[in-house]
Amino acid sequence: RINGERLWDSLMEMAKIGATEKGGVCRLALTDLDRESRDLFVKWCKEAGCSVEVDAIGNIFARRPGRNNELPAILTGSHLDSQPTGGKFDGAYGVLAGLEVIRSLNDAGYETEHPVEIVAWTNEEGSRFAPAMLGSGAYTGALDPEWCLARTDLEGKSVAEELQRIGYAGDKPLGGRPVAACFEAHIEQGPVLEAEEKPIGVVTGGQGQRWYELTFIGQEAHAGPTPMARRKDALVGAAEAVQLVNQIGFDFQPDACATCGMMQVSPNSRNVIPGHVWVTIDMRHPVDDRLSGMDAALRAGVEEIAKRRNLEVQLDAIWHFPATPFDSDCVAAVRDGASALGYAHRDIVSGAGHDAINMAGVAPTGMIFVPCEDGISHNEIENATPEDLTAGANVLLQAMLRSDQK
Amino acid sequence: RINGERLWDSLMEMAKIGATEKGGVCRLALTDLDRESRDLFVKWCKEAGCSVEVDAIGNIFARRPGRNNELPAILTGSHLDSQPTGGKFDGAYGVLAGLEVIRSLNDAGYETEHPVEIVAWTNEEGSRFAPAMLGSGAYTGALDPEWCLARTDLEGKSVAEELQRIGYAGDKPLGGRPVAACFEAHIEQGPVLEAEEKPIGVVTGGQGQRWYELTFIGQEAHAGPTPMARRKDALVGAAEAVQLVNQIGFDFQPDACATCGMMQVSPNSRNVIPGHVWVTIDMRHPVDDRLSGMDAALRAGVEEIAKRRNLEVQLDAIWHFPATPFDSDCVAAVRDGASALGYAHRDIVSGAGHDAINMAGVAPTGMIFVPCEDGISHNEIENATPEDLTAGANVLLQAMLRSDQK
Numbered sequence: 036r037i038n039g040e041r042l043w044d045s046l047m048e049m050a051k052i053g054a055t056e057k058g059g060v061c062r063l064a065l066t067d068l069d070r071e072s073r074d075l076f077v078k079w080c081k082e083a084g085c086s087v088e089v090d091a092i093g094n095i096f097a098r099r100p101g102r103n104n105e106l107p108a109i110l111t112g113s114h115l116d117s118q119p120t121g122g123k124f125d126g127a128y129g130v131l132a133g134l135e136v137i138r139s140l141n142d143a144g145y146e147t148e149h150p151v152e153i154v155a156w157t158n159e160e161g162s163r164f165a166p167a168m169l170g171s172g173a174y175t176g177a178l179d180p181e182w183c184l185a186r187t188d189l190e191g192k193s194v195a196e197e198l199q200r201i202g203y204a205g206d207k208p209l210g211g212r213p214v215a216a217c218f219e220a221h222i223e224q225g226p227v228l229e230a231e232e233k234p235i236g237v238v239t240g241g242q243g244q245r246w247y248e249l250t251f252i253g254q255e256a257h258a259g260p261t262p263m264a265r266r267k268d269a270l271v272g273a274a275e276a277v278q279l280v281n282q283i284g285f286d287f288q289p290d291a292c293a294t295c296g297m298m299q300v301s302p303n304s305r306n307v308i309p310g311h312v313w314v315t316i317d318m319r320h321p322v323d324d325r326l327s328g329m330d331a332a333l334r335a336g337v338e339e340i341a342k343r344r345n346l347e348v349q350l351d352a353i354w355h356f357p358a359t360p361f362d363s364d365c366v367a368a369v370r371d372g373a374s375a376l377g378y379a380h381r382d383i384v385s386g387a388g389h390d391a392i393n394m395a396g397v398a399p400t401g402m403i404f405v406p407c408e409d410g411i412s413h414n415e416i417e418n419a420t421p422e423d424l425t426a427g428a429n430v431l432l433q434a435m436l437r438s439d440q441k
Numbered sequence: 442r443i444n445g446e447r448l449w450d451s452l453m454e455m456a457k458i459g460a461t462e463k464g465g466v467c468r469l470a471l472t473d474l475d476r477e478s479r480d481l482f483v484k485w486c487k488e489a490g491c492s493v494e495v496d497a498i499g500n501i502f503a504r505r506p507g508r509n510n511e512l513p514a515i516l517t518g519s520h521l522d523s524q525p526t527g528g529k530f531d532g533a534y535g536v537l538a539g540l541e542v543i544r545s546l547n548d549a550g551y552e553t554e555h556p557v558e559i560v561a562w563t564n565e566e567g568s569r570f571a572p573a574m575l576g577s578g579a580y581t582g583a584l585d586p587e588w589c590l591a592r593t594d595l596e597g598k599s600v601a602e603e604l605q606r607i608g609y610a611g612d613k614p615l616g617g618r619p620v621a622a623c624f625e626a627h628i629e630q631g632p633v634l635e636a637e638e639k640p641i642g643v644v645t646g647g648q649g650q651r652w653y654e655l656t657f658i659g660q661e662a663h664a665g666p667t668p669m670a671r672r673k674d675a676l677v678g679a680a681e682a683v684q685l686v687n688q689i690g691f692d693f694q695p696d697a698c699a700t701c702g703m704m705q706v707s708p709n710s711r712n713v714i715p716g717h718v719w720v721t722i723d724m725r726h727p728v729d730d731r732l733s734g735m736d737a738a739l740r741a742g743v744e745e746i747a748k749r750r751n752l753e754v755q756l757d758a759i760w761h762f763p764a765t766p767f768d769s770d771c772v773a774a775v776r777d778g779a780s781a782l783g784y785a786h787r788d789i790v791s792g793a794g795h796d797a798i799n800m801a802g803v804a805p806t807g808m809i810f811v812p813c814e815d816g817i818s819h820n821e822i823e824n825a826t827p828e829d830l831t832a833g834a835n836v837l838l839q840a841m842l843r844s845d846q847k
């Protein structure tokens with residue numbers, strides 16, 4: 036069993052980096068605060084006797100040798116970056132649960148057969164740099180590494196230059212580390228486990244996801260003397276698109292989600308009819324055909340809006356991954372681990388994207404969820420109990436040991 | 442008659458300051474570029490023999506003495522600041538037409554009875570600092586001067602500190618300059634004069650105007666695992682409000698205008714349900730009762746949206762002025778001037794707010810409009826013909842001389 040108190044203390048220590056007033060964290064990818072959290076993680080890993088390597092997109096791998104170091108590793112981990120108004124468990128929990136597993140193995144003097152590795156992936160949130168799961172995407176080949184390095188934030192700074200700046204442009208190549216099994220522990224970020232009072236979610240896979248950037252171009256004109264009937268108001272078009280996206284989320288129930296998260300209005304002046312509006316769209320469904328249906332509804336809907344409102348429109352699909360089932364052996368290892376420890380559990384599909392979903396493309400992979408308060412995440416008030424976090428890390432240890440002994 | 446070529450040359454010279462690629466200007470109030478345009482105007486005024494004074498909110502007054510300097514001045518002018526993607530005639534035309542009148546009086550060696558003054562008002566656009574017509578509002582007492590000086594831009598910089606920084610926090614008190622008559626020449630910024638092929642609009646008054654700031658507060662949550670039915674999406678609420686405002690514009694025809702110009706989404710991340718959205722609203726109507734009806738429809742509508750969508754809402758009415766008729770003698774002076782010069786003209790109500798509308802509260806005031814291409818303003822492609830601009834300045838000269846001789 037792992038040491039729940041030590042895990043909690045490390046989580047609270049990490050949460051100081053970028054701490055916000057409302058109890059959350061703001062630790063955007065590749066900022067100075069992200070560097071601080073990376074430095075602390077590397078320090079802790081070295082103190083736990085691990086060797087540390089960094090790859091070309093800043094993913095950090097810490098390794099505890101096994102009895103047979105020719106064997107592929109048992110890998111675990113998650114991410115340290117956060118949303119602008121994020122919670123202290125999203126990502127950090129999976130990284131530090133991995134560290135706690137290694138610390139517990141050290142305490143017990145337990146030698147695994149395989150080497151054990153913890154990874155902290157770069158820019159999982161997709162907030163500063165789109166898309167999400169960028170580091171694992173570049174690592175696994177789900178995304179083109181050159182494209183990933185060239186992605187820019189709203190100020191035009193690229194992933195490559197920010198990696199250099201914070202000193203995490205590593206020398207290890209992307210991909211190719213042999214992995215026997217990969218597990219990621221994470222808070223659920225939704226309401227299911229809490230509602231059913233089950234501390235463990237056995238994640239069977241992730242839903243499909245599509246990201247878009249939508250631009251409407253109308254004509255800037257004066258808000259006073261320009262008659263309503265003559266206007267080409269890009270914001271009115273974008274507002275209709277926001278409602279369209281929301282409606283698609285409801286139309287494709289059960290299980291669909293559809294969200295507009297960002298909007299930039301130009302010229303953004305009170306007495307100017309907006310000429311240019313840019314909106315991001317995030318659509319998800321666990322069934323690929325249904326997600327395709329949502330995609331078709333979106334395309335038809337924005338064309339209709341643009342035509343009716345006499346606007347130019349551009350819809351760019353910038354990211355897509357299909358619904359991804361996890362490896363049946365890894366899922367079983369999680370389920371059996373939870374059962375053996377006597378934790379109530381249920382199978383669950385992940386609503387969020389996770390680095391594990393990218394890893395599922397190159398290695399046997401599974402995930403463990405624990406509940407979070409009110410199902411709220413991507414919010415400074417995100418919360419989870421020490422008991423549930425301890426349970427999740429215990430299941431992680433069990434699942435890793437089961438994979439080690441296979 | 443004025444010298445149309447000299448007027449055009451001065452307009453083109455001024456338009457170099459903050460010139461944009463698409464042929465417009467970006468010369469936001471109290472920026473370095475605004476200072477440059479002020480410096481050029483002051484230099485030209487001094488070259489034309491005027492004395493120059495600056496008041497506490499940065500309004501610049503250039504004075505050409507008359508035969509009897511105890512008499513109140515004949516005042517003309519407009520503003521030099523622009524929208525972020527503004528045109529080169531909006532405001533600058535009225536200031537430089539005033540300068541051209543003085544230059545023409547000089548050329549003719551003509552001595553007016555009254556002193557003649559040109560004013561360049563501070564922050565007319567209301568784009569960097571809300572509300573619009575801030576300098577004339579503070580000057581005339583339509584707005585509280587202390588409140589005006591404390592207004593901040595999106596970065597939190599105040600009018601007072603920016604005035605200091607650019608060296609235009611003047612030593613003259615606000616208000617109290619004796620004015621016999623005030624005229625402002627301006628492009629129409631709407632389509633009426635062009636459609637009727639009339640070079641001169643005799644402005645009979647300005648429509649009423651209300652500005653609001655609307656905030657919806659929901660709950661930030663993850664765009665993936667948060668079920669549609671559990672969401673409190675502030676952007677979906679704001680999108681409905683944008684459509685509500687647009688609908689109010691149509692419902693209160695004829696003559697109503699209603700616009701959302703700015704929107705700020707928070708936390709503005711692709712995979713976070715927006716928790717906080719701020720929108721600006723601009724509503725106008727030439728009939729005060731109708732504008733009150735629009736106000737009531739807005740208040741009821743946003744409450745209904747907030748209630749139905751389970752959002753907190755705050756609607757702040759930050760600025761209001763009623764429909765304002767101009768002085769009948771000043772209107773007649775413009776009409777008679779146009780007739781005397783043989784220019785086709787029509788009476789027109791201003792759709793835009795203008796400093797002249799504030800001045801109408803403290804002095805007999807009138808305005809002269811000239812057509813602009815396709816009725817487009819607050820856009821870099823804003824355009825007007827040298828012929829129409831010349832006609833407007835000729836009418837300005839005539840109206841000022843008529844008032845001088847009364």
Ligand SMILES: NC(=O)NCCC(=O)O
Binds near residue numbers: 159386663712
């Ligand atoms: N786990 C998590 O919050 N991931 C962000 C990627 C996404 O699901 O949008």
Ligand SMILES: NC(=O)NCCC(=O)O
Binds near residue numbers: 793
């Ligand atoms: N003339 C002009 O563009 N004024 C700005 C004030 C307003 O009408 O919103």
